[in-house]
Amino acid sequence: MDRSFLDWPFFEDRHRELAAGLEAWASANLPVDHGDVDAACRGLVQALGAGGWLKHSGGEALDIRSLCLIRETLARHDGLADFAFAMQGLGMGAVTLFGTPGQRQWLDRTRAGEAISAFALTEPGSGSDVARTATTAVRDGGDWVLNGEKTYISNGGIADLYVIFARTGEAPGAKGLSAFLLPADTPGLEVVGRIEVMAPHPLAHLRLTNLRLPETALIGTAGGGFRVAMTVLDHFRPTVGAAALGFARRALDEALARVRERQLFGAPMAELQMVQGHIAEMALKVDAAALLVYRAAWAKDQGAPRITREAAMAKLYATEAAQEVIDQALQLFGGDGVRVGMAVESLYREIRALRIYEGASDVQRLVIARSVLGGD
Known part of the structure; x- marks a missing residue:
């Protein structure tokens, strides 16, 4: 492969070292068998964590050049490996950027490949138009009660935790949304069905029914979800x-x-x-x-x-x-x-x-x- 682009002034020596190290790792470990997509994704997350590559997916800060170099390299070797890495970053991006110290403890597990994360934004009636989000979160005492559906959720069904967006109603449209950290074992979360697509990835349709989350699950501020x-x-x-x-x-x-x-x-x-x-x-x-x-x-x-x-x-x-x-x-x-x-x-x-x-x-x-x- 032509690697001359690594000499461009966009990069520092640490980026070139990262690219070389990941290239060697990917050449030795990829591609993997995609026969069982769920098992493949779990294995890839564990392997990427063990290899130290997921430490770039979140933490104190995000280096976007490193993220791009990793995704480019993994995609060239195995599209499912790129997917597995990307979702650890995207899934926990809200926690990396806005999370409380308690929420950020999850990053130790996702960066180590011990927990799988997901980003749950899309709904049956709202994809690109986030302002049409219909899932609701209503205060009840010290809790939030969530009801609604999410679809085309990457890692849906295999994730250990989700960042989920719901309407809390502080204002109309996009200004009335909030983000929450949702462990997958929370009562009221149902995987309605898996979604098969042309390039197999774990995708699912989720339903939330009177799902309760504590106040500590709120990421950022109420109404700040958009x-x-x-x-x-x-x-x-x-x-x-x-x-x-x-x-x-x-x-x-x-x-x-x-x-x-x-x-x-x-x-x-x-x-x-x-x-x-x-x-x-x-x-x-x-x-x-x-x-x-x-x-x-x-x-x-x-x-x-x-x-x-x-x-x-x-x-x-x-x-x-x-x-x-x-x-x-x-x-x-x-x-x-x-x-x-x-x-x-x-x-x-x-x-x-x-x-x-x-x-x-x-x-x-x-x-x-x-x-x-x-x-x-």
Whole structure:
């Protein structure tokens, strides 16, 4: 793989050391068997914790460049490994950024790979429009009583704890939401069903029925849940672009090997000008995506209070470009590209969801346009 991007000024020596160490670990441990997805995810979380990689997923602070490098590397080796790592960070992002000392004790377990976390925001009637959240949390004495449903929850059914968002009613719309830390064994939490998707991951539909949480479960302030959610997504959205970048790099590497060894009309495919044109376009998209992803990560690490525009650009471009790069790689493989078990076939299924979760592509376009029009 081309590793020259690590010499870019976005990175410090510690990032280059991190990338080299994780590359060696991933080469020795990935991919894993995906036959039992739940067991694979549990095993991956434990292995990532034992390897020390989950210490980057939360704690006193988040280094976004490190998160991006880890997600890019893991995605290039095994999409499920990237998923397992990402959810430990996203799932506990609210606790890392807003949690009380008591809540932050959970970080010791998630960083060690001893507990699996989840981020429960999406509902049957609200995905990108968080202001339409219908799950409610009502005060009752010293407790909060939650009722509602969540869907497409990553790690749903295998998580040990969830960060869950509910309407507490301090104001209409997005200003009346709050975030809570919910242990999975809390009475009233039901896994209604598992959701099967084209690239198998543990996803579930959850129901909360008269579920009681103590006051200490509130993350941040009552009514501050929208800020919590958006701050977490602001930190982690560039990492979605990084995962897409990892998929794209793998697709480019697979395509390069294919066209160098495959004979067509008496010569390697790589000697055909049309093939060279496709390779050039793929390489261009990979580098452009990397520049946007690591610009956003660098800006956040330098102390930018918000990187909403940069994160949206990184997530939008990297995921859309990766889809195109992977599609072109599959085309260069011909019939072999759609065979189950081929790397490009797996990448083709893995990439599609990244253009939807943590803000669909059209939502990112709206974010960018409003930023540009508003002069932010």
